[in-house]
Amino acid sequence: MRVTTAVARVLAAFLDDPATHRYGLDLIGTTGLPSGTMYPILVRLQRAGWIDSAWEEIDPVAAGRPARRYYRLTPDGLVRSRTELALLHQQLGGVRPTDGTSRPGTPKPRPA
Template identity: 60%
Template sequence: MPEPVRLTLPVTRILAALLDDPDEPRYGLDLMAATGLPSGTLYPILTRLHAAGWLRTEWEDIDPSAAGRPARRYYLLSPDGLVSARQQLAELYDQLRPATRPGQPRTATNGAPA
């Protein structure tokens, strides 16, 4: 059974970066630049997201000698991960959003009480 994903600030930064263009595979250095996270934070989170089934990964098919650099490992949200990430971030946003007027209860994006 996949591990549940706990939404910490670094996890939300990574998910937001992946959701920015969900059809575009991203590699580690690119995600570090997009999130501001160091490699020691980024890669363990990517490993956990992959173990939870939220990410698909694949290695770039290049000749490292010809390219002059190592092959990159690309990360892409899985179909389940895409749905889960959008849902979790929307719920988090609803929890963080202030009420429209003081004293009024918050409502979810679908108009139901939060």
Template identity: 55%
Template sequence: MTIPTRLVLEAMLAEPEREHFGRRIGEAAGLPSGTVHPILARLERAGWLTSRWEDVDPTAEGRPRRRYYRLTPDGLGRARAAAERARRPAVAWGGAS
């Protein structure tokens, strides 16, 4: 798992029961939109996330519609496991000194 993917998942794990939109995920992860959105698409294809477009009139809102993402139950478990693996200290490999 890449560091940017891990950062996206950690941003979503901060409030796993909520829906999150791309820009907020990017801000929380410290990543640009061009990095976040391909990660979100890949995680959705893998079944870790579901998404939906918000039902608003962009003209009335004065902004584009947002796409909201939520971790699936399977994705939540996988994201938590990945975050746990990332927190473990690295095992030093080496031969006899």
């Protein structure tokens, strides 16, 4: 699995609370990624065995919305996600790839 910046953002969102089931729109809001980027990443992560998914069991009419597909890290995905993000963090010289404020070679903002 190639861990791009977008994939790293998705993995970091899952790692915020690994036991929580997340749905696509929730992950889109957390990561800021568009749906056209998010859903292919979720498919790749699922095919790689890093996440699993299940449809919510609701009555869409009673709920007033369609059923959601929930995703969660697998045990292997949890280990691999932590490992890959740690490697990425190390490669970037300690700059957190998911903090959104710094890029390699760009100084971090100073506290006020």
